Amino acid sequence: MSNSVEIHHSSSTMDFSTRSYDDEPEIYICPKDESVKFGAAAVPFFYYTVFTFSLLGNCLILFLLLKYEKIKTVTNLFILNLVISDILFTISLPFQAFYHSNEWVFGNSMCKVVSSAFFIGFFSCILFLTVMTIDRYMAVVHAVSAARTRKLIYVYVASIAIWVTSFVSTIPKFVLYGTRIDSSAGILCEETGYSAEKIDTWKQFGYYQQLTMFFLFPLIVILYCYTLIIVKLFYTKMHNKDKAVKLIFVIVLAFFICWTPYNVVILIKLSQGDTCNDYIDNAYYICRNIAHLHCCINPFFYTFVGTKFRRHLSTLFGTNCWSMFRRSSSSSRTTEYSPQTIYE
Template sequence: MEDNSDQYLLFMNLFNDSYDTTDSSYVVSGLVQLCSKTKVNQFGANFIPLFYYVNFLLSYLGNGLVLFIIYKFEKLNTVTNIFLLNLVISNILFASSLPFWATYHLSEWIFGVVLCKMVSSAYFIGFYSSILFLTLMTFDRYLAVVHAVTAARSRKKTYAIIASVAVWCISIVASVKELVLKKVWLHLEYGLMCEEAGFPGNIMNRWHLVTNYQQFLLFFLLPLFMVMYCYISITVRILSTRMKEKCRAIKLIFIIIFTFFACWTPYNIVILLQAIRISTIGENNESCSESEALDYALYVTRNVAYLYCCISPVFYTFVGKKFQSHFRKLLAERIPCLKRHISLSSQSSRTTSQRTPHTTYDY
């Protein structure tokens, strides 16, 4: 009995010594709150796949139609058509990644490490380049209307090619972290994950901060200011002319600005709030309700922004009379029974266009 008692006392002494020598800098005082994301994940699994498939179909139908019209009726010898072609390519690249993510949200990542990195990169390259090409098209429209005389000398094919290459380079550089950070790893509850991993938490937080502020400043705030400035200048220019379809042009400008602002602002506000959360209080020190609210908001607002990204070429091209005319011709060729009605409307459109040859949206 004495031996057992001595052994017990020796064990307790060793235990107490081990406890006392613990470095206090590693001791966490208070409770660490672990938030259950079950409801948020279930919401994402139900909501995101359907929305991604819808976005994919709309993007391929809309962008495919624009691409076919460019191929059949247009030539790539104008600045506008070069920018438009690049915008369509960027949207198709972005939309091509959506079925992979939809499948991922339904179950797990089943496509391997290489496709994890490639799909993630294509997703962000297409997303970023789409925003920049929309901004570039707006700036080009501003040059063509507000500075028509000087722009006639500078708006050449070379200028369009150089600007397009610059946009693709910026988008690729902004997305290079996907190649570095994306890994496929096994989660005990959710299975195979295609997520950012492989570095300590503080480094990952810094990457998230860089990504969020990059998204907000470079791919939202700057494009928004440029779009606002360009279209306000175009509106002032239109008001100073004697164009008969002045009201129509101003209405279209208002619709474009409002749609851009309404679709992009909520998503980027959520992105900014996430960046502020990470940089100030950290993800582990916030309440679960705040974290869940941001997750829900991100799911909804991100998909609204993605929808605009997918349908923007159709929106930007079919406000123009020229593309409307091409679409009528395409319908008349494919659906003969509509030919008589379409030819009459086209004739009326041509008459109107002749009366207002300098309309802003006639390309």
């Protein structure tokens, strides 16, 4: 998240104020001027764009949910939590965009708060996506038992567990992140206040955490659940089952395309240490942005593909533009399953 040359300073205590290290010995681990210039050019525009569309889209989903839906259902509570996590992630993006093209001007406290909000939203969004996949698997593959077990307490426990896990996973970021003054880059918001060895250790821990908890585990769950959902659909009397399979394929493919390159680059950075390869650093910027994009678009896969939210849009904006959706909705009600019911 830093837009500066990576410079670590040795310090045994942490100061919660902006500090200058110009008079202290500096350890230049790796100058990254070219990658910093690339990030300053590519990241701000992308973040501002994602912020605009994500905020508008998620707020629209939230509005439709609160105005037209009964909140206290299993699916709607999961959607509500997913939208909240995406909004939490999204509101940090303008700060990050400005920082990548300038220095950090928002103060030390905001450095910690914005960084924490960024990662809490980032982590919780992936976990809610995973739990919602499990919920869909239970509703389709184990419909009889799910009717007994899919109670509100199940949503509350799962949601609390996800938020607690996301907060705990963000504690190292909150502790390590702070402001410091660099003679060439100005005020930075990054890991600081500890020795280079400790900071590097926590960075390695964060990379492994990202790979295992927030990529491999969700990927395995998503592949397993959707594979069994597809098998179940082929053994049911379902109208337009090919559309449901295509929809599932798009969702799985979107997750794989958005998250795999980012985690491959992380794996490369783990294997090579603090590399000075500008190509890898530039790839990290690009792949990280693609992963961030998925956090903002995934609520649409779980809302607007369903007939309920499309009917709400018809009510909100008028029926002419949404007549084809109404036709598809009416036809789907005559079948045992439809592509939309998997996500309602």
